[in-house]
Amino acid sequence: MTVNRQILLTENPSGKLATSHFRLHEGTVPVPQDGEVLVKTRLISLDAANRAWMQGATYRAAVEAGTVMAGGSVSEVIESKAPGFAKGDLVFGDTGWQEYAALKAKTVNKLPKLEPLSHLLSVYGIAGLTAYFGLLDIGQPKAGETVVVSAAAGSVGSIVGQIAKIKGCNVIGIAGGASKCKLLTDELGFDHAIDYKAAPVGKALRAAAPKGIDVYFDNVGGDILEACLFGMNNFGRIACCGAVSQYDGAAPAHGPRGIPGLIVVKRLTMRGFIVMDYQDRHEKALEELQGWVASGKLKVKEDIMQGLENTPQALVGLLAGDNVGKRMVRLD
Template sequence: MVKTRIYTLAKEFHGEPKESDMKIVEKDLPSLKKNEILCEAVCWSVDPYMRSFISGSSVGSPMFGQQVAKIIESHHPDYPVGKHVVGYFGWRTYTIADVTDSRLSSFFPFYILPDIGDLPLSLALGVLGMTGNTAYFGLKEVCKPKSGEIVVVTGAAGAVGSQVGQIARILGCRVIGFTGSDEKVKWLTEELKFDKAYNYRTTNISEALNESAPSGADIYFDNVGGAISTTVIDHMRERGRILICGSISTYNATKGDKNKDNVKDATSTKHLKVEHFAVTSWKSHWQEGIKQNLQWIREGKLLWRETITQGFENMPKAFIGMLRGENIGKAIVKA
């Protein structure tokens, strides 16, 4: 009998999560039934959205998220032992999944990992997975950038933001990124070739935008929310486009303590188009995004970086560090 370890919510989050707010429980798994597979986790994703999604969950609820897992036992011919799958299995070490159950793909797609050559399997959780598709579909299909336009990205050294900026460059745009350290600024400008990047902790945002986009920005890809977004929106051109992808600056805020922005006022005075974005709306096109991002990687146009934490027991540490902005690129936990 296989025993799985599962992280559950030990205590409701109040402000920034603490490691003690999450605990491991063990559970015996039953024998496989028809159409079921047994998967062993290889790596897990930690993402900002998890912080907001877990709010309101009851104590004892499992922590959720994506993982890449190896099939170690199978009762379905299309899912042979040895293949790897991408599944929304949560923070757990072993999972039994009925591959014919439509609920398996009710949130994020469940699929066998396509051939990515000698690239790390963990990329299926980042640049070749959910975050990569968020960047690809959010920018290209929703913002619809035109060559020569100016794109501003917050959270620019994170998993999504770093890819958004590179795709914008591929499409002929000028890119301005805001991030949280000088090390990240250096990575964005020297390696990813952002036109400008600034440490928002040490920079006057308004002055930075006056310098780098004196006529205003055309597109704002917002991963942060809060006060910085208020300033960026003030520097948008008439009829600019704003994509609200995330609001990591507010996820740990307690009730009544959340920063406000001027999206409503800006849309009326500048005729800005504002759209909230969830990559789950693009599930039917999932492999299209992966295929294009993989092609750009192989052409040397799209670079990636991961911040790796080793060990399932360090999942909470990786999660909290990611919320603090300690990662560069995608935050991954490996078994």
């Protein structure tokens, strides 16, 4: 155990992200200091936020060119110099895209040992918790209301829609492509699916939600957010989770139009959030998510690629909408 394979970001792209913006590097395995754990990466999480981190500081520091690409992972402790952690423990932390990392124990979360391990990154990880709190805390759906979800076949959106159905809502998913739309209605129980590549979203929304939208869970921003804004009912709620349409490539020519007037006239609530805001409530959320999965009410979709060397392509593909469900890369 002397070589630590790493993926470095070689430059911050000004246009669309490409695999050429990364390179495979052989570094050394770090030595943990007091208060740290040495971990071996098992599963790397791929998220649209990875691209946003290249553009500047967000809720974390920006990723600088020439450094290990940032990213969270499920990892196994192989050496501990911190109380409360032992060899063999599973943890979630910001290891970056590399095989080994030494992390301060206070920055990682211990995970339960369960199978499949991949569920710790999808339904029981950031994706599931983001869906849970964003929909239930900010969206506050009520039985009989209409809930619209963008990027509905993705890691978060696929879970949001199913939780909304569990809560008795009429659920409309927006996704790219006929196959994804078919999956939403045939496998995941959505009431309607809109292919944004095939028809204007605004017109399709008026047909699918003739009585308007009560809750919109926004993963994409841009033109789809604009279309949903115009379809909102009075006192509607919008949970702003992400804006993947604006992360990769040139800045859009304009933002969603009509926001100030619509928010006032329709008395809308529009709120952003990140899952770390709810750290003290994760345990209860996980209990409910586990119950729904065990009962078959919540189906888990995962998109797993193999090999550290494939993480750049995995992220580029995710930004292009290639994935269905939670995308991750397995290292062992």
